[in-house]
Amino acid sequence: MNGMMMTPVFLWTDIMIWVLFVLIVIGVRQIIKDPHKRNQWRSVFASRTSMVSILVLVMYFMIALIDSVHFKVDSSTETSNHKELVSVLDIGLEHLILNSERTYSAPFALQEYSSSVVYNEQGQVQQVYLPLKNVAKHIDMDPNLVAYDVLSQVAWAFMGTLGVLIFISIIHGYFYFKSLAENTVAVKEKSLPWGTAYVTLFIITLVSFSLYSLSFDYHVLGTNKVGEDVLYQSLKSIRTGVLIGGLTTVVMLPLALVLGISAGYFKGWIDDIIQYTYTTLNSIPGVLLIAAAVLVMQSIMSNHADWFGSTEERADMRLLFLIFILGMTSWTGLCRLLRAETLKISQIEYVTAAKAFGLKPFSIIRRHIFPNLMHLVLIALVLDFSGLVLAEAVLSYVGVGVDPTMPSWGNMINQARLEMAREPMVWWSLLSAFVFMFVLVLAANLFADRVQWVLNPRSKK
């Protein structure tokens, strides 16, 4: 893409995910400052599974982040079929966009998956498996060399991974010894499972390096119906999944907090109104409310196509809307939880003490109630994440999920499902989507379990 005009573009969801990133950074800083919280979070990471999970989650989140820095490419200088809006991730994976094929091909295949009818030189009709256009050129597409080539590329990736890890461990060691030297009080902090962390990091890095290196010469996860690389699709879907999982609860958090705490603290008619509101919303079946809202939104969008600059922007608006409407259906649970907890906390004696000091309700909420609710909010955030990622797939299947043009695991499954009847089955697209989703959801679930166990004062330790 040398010599092209690139202007940065900020999609709404880009801004939101970066805001989320900044919030997480601020949150981490807060945790480090406060010894109590710091200790709690150390014991979150003291478990091996949560150490593995967080590294996997960070990996996904980072991919989503670099996929959320968009540029508009001045396509007048470019003749290829580039989309007009590209992200940093697209630039890194440019070869995957360019080396698309004609149709289906299996992972690491050298020829198309189904035979085509061609006329040979004699003019006879022949059923042949056409060779792929963009694979294994450096070994002249010799099937016998594929295994060797893959192994050697993985070996190189292994070396590279070792290098990276040694570099990381040197930095880690530097900070470790620095902290040892500066240690004043002999406070024994819980030790973290660094061994597990390094092994996980090693595996993640090795897989990434190998996949990246191999992706130049093969379709590692095959291609789909129109010949697009499945690896690229799966990676692009990460952003969608992370956005829906991470932002849905966040966007509705202020509403849930304000209403839940007000209902629990002020009681009386305020409580009645808020309870009425969430019972009403709750009584509408979630999928139907989402479906109805998305249908309505679709008709608005089709009536006002001129509101949106590009297909990407339209898809982005739809994603944003989906996040809000998912939030609408899910905030009621958190709101009810916060209300109940506020009711309980406002009976506790330290709140009575604050009242005896003449504190205004707002100060009491800010100083005494809100801090004692934070663990519920955090638990809800991590707990909802996995459910929302899974919900995206189902909604896209029903046709009320993200825009069909937007890469997402749900869309991948939906497209691949049509090919189920084909013999032999085209399995790689489906399986890639499921595996990518499974890894994210599993990591999120395991991490959520641990966070809940540590932060919930009621869990027995």
Next chain:
Amino acid sequence: MSESTVLSVKNLVLNIEENRLIDDISFEIKAAEIFALVGESGSGKSLTSLAIMRLLPEVINVNSGSIVLQDQNLFKVPEYQMQKVRGKQVAMIFQEPMTSLNPVMKVGDQVAEVLKLHLGLKNRAAKDKVVSLFEEVGIPDSATRYDWYPHQLSGGQKQRVMIAMALACEPDLLIADEPTTALDVTIQAQVLELLKSIRDQRGLSILFITHDMGVVYEMADTVAVMKKGKIVEQAEKQKFFNEASHPYTKQLLEDAVPKQSLKPQIDSTKLLEIDDLKVHFPIKKGLFQRTVGMVKAVDGVSLMIEKGQTLALVGESGSGKSTIGQAILKLVNTTEGKVSYVSDENEVNLTNLSQNQMKPLRKKIQVIFQDPFSALNPRMTISEIIREGIVSLKVGSQNRKDQDNRIDELLTQVGIEPSFKHRYPHEFSGGQRQRIGVARALAVEPELIICDEPTSALDVTVRAQVLKLLEDLQKQYQLSYLFITHDLSIIPTIAHKVAVLQNGKVVEQGTVEEIMHNPQQDYTKQLLSSAPELIRKVMFA
């Protein structure tokens, strides 16, 4: 092991990971003996009882030692055999009758379950047996009560059901783990009386676990004192109370028994006067939630507190004593009556004030609470907790540096190391937290502190220290206290005047001398006679 020994514990050691919880204890219980195991919280007395039942939590393991019940080494029998020991040979009753019964099962069935299990009684026979057991433990109308659920019974009756359950299979040994701690004094006296008469009739041995020296004096034949997993002293009752030798035991006895001297009566000026105070809460019922009645939590109470003096408000649970404190603080709405406070020579009626008008008076009236664990916000450091009132009520300098000095000063005063001020409440013990609570109230330089059962969750030694602290502060600052309590034994130590409360009404009030030595009303007399003998002996000497 002599003929009459029922239970013998030898060199018992319990560990959790590397920490020793029970450290080499040995004792023997003879037939028809009441053996009291006394100790403060965390001393390991309850663990010992669970070890006998082999019901220890899985994380705790038996390191060494043996427990022999009637020639049977309990650590050697297999679990299925042990199940035949539990409930049949050794039975147990617990501290919390409220939660110790299955809430969704009829109480009669819960007792019948033991009979069916161990004696193989059939439905009809089991039921008859349960009814007669209920009669024996003094549950009125026992045939009807059989079909009741635990929530329909009072605390004392629930404990009677537990006792019936324990007696059902005529065990050799009854373990009673703080069986009366959660009960009011009058009920406590009845339950203790019951246990004693059962011992006399049935000749069973009782391992009585308690922290209360008064109860020990009432019940025990033999006493063993535990401290940090060890038995520090063991003696026959008379010997124990007359010539305790271990310093810890002496301290315990001294703290448990009230000081004999009454406070001198001094004339003082009026600070707070409550006149015919009523606090009623509506009961709503029916299709449209009409108010069908009132819970009269406080029903026409008149009291007076004088400057520099302590008024003790005594009553059993549900008597409305805490509600009076909240009404003074304007944390509940008063239905009727007047609360007048003398502020700078002027008398102000608090009930008429808005929250804003009340604010200047809040620094004069402060409060300390019963539960040291819920009284402090777990998310604030203790310096933030103490500073809160200083800032909110604008007391003293509003300069942060000055406030820091003031906080240090307050912490020193209540006996907390000032350098701990950036720690969080969970890093302190119950007694320390109670001191922090006192410092928080003291920070705004109040004239009156409402003490809502501030010592009832504390061990006796800690209780004595906190009471001493309150007394010193009273002398130093001319503080007045409204001391809400159910514990008669501390009244001579702390109070100048006493008011006895029952069902939201004042039954009797007067000086400590008058109430203690010459009570006029039946309820007061009953309350006083329910106090353990050890306390009475000293109080009325």
Next chain:
Amino acid sequence: MFAYIVRRLLFAVPILIGVNVITFALFFMVNTPDDMARAQLGAKQTTPEMIQSWKQDHGYDKPLFFNHNSTGLDKVSDTLFVQESLKLFTFDFGQSDSGRQISSDIYERMWPSLAIALPTFIIGLVTNIAIALLIVLFRGSTLDSITMGVAVAIMSISGLFYIIAGQVLFSKTWHWVPISGYADGIEGIKFLILPVFIGVFAGIGAGVRWYRSIFLEEITKDYVRTARAKGLSEIKVLFGHVLQNGLLPILTGVVVVIPTLFMGSLIMESFFGIPGLGSYTIDAIQSQDFGIVKAMVFLGSVLYIIGLILTDISYTYFDPRVKLS
């Protein structure tokens, strides 16, 4: 008891009105009667007169919320909102875009939905509770940790995967059961086995984890210690005491679902070609038939509210402490 039910039903009315306001706002504000008329008459050549007469035919010629032309109470009641809402309250859902009566469609399609949803619900509930009790019995053991690991894995896999994998394995590869379809009566069982099995299996992860945590919390309570001190074996403690008490919190989550079983499952029914309400809804969503979607929203809310009332009533039977007043 009776007074309580009456009161709850009265409380349900404002909630249903609220639901109607939401659906009405969603559909009529954006998709006005004019738009509907245009869509029905075909995009080309619609004159205002044609739209007007279509609206009159279908009863859409009234103002939305407030009728300026009427007097008194009619100002509010003689409006599209009130008219439409009243129709819903009598379960008259009108016609679908394809011209069929929605009410009778719903009645017909309810039963196939129930044929899958009810067995899935019952078998799932029993299985989950049984597994949860079993691992609570062996709590802290390797069996416990393995089961919990498997449970997390099961709930981390998309439900779509189970359906697709189930169809590929059991139908395409092994030909044990037909891949999809439906028949009434005994004939239908062979069509139901796979969806019910998949439904139960997909729910095991979340269900077992939830029930296990309930039982584990229950088992730390004082009355369990009493039961053990009586000499009851661990199994008798679990079944005689813990199960009873653990069922109470389970009731809250479970009873509310029972009426909504009529609604069927969108995904299951569409994959397995079951002519139930789930596939009815999904078809309506995909063909953008607002009338059906609106009817289903209303029906769903009614069933949910019935579920809430049933939950409260069931408590009076199972929990002696609760008396409705």
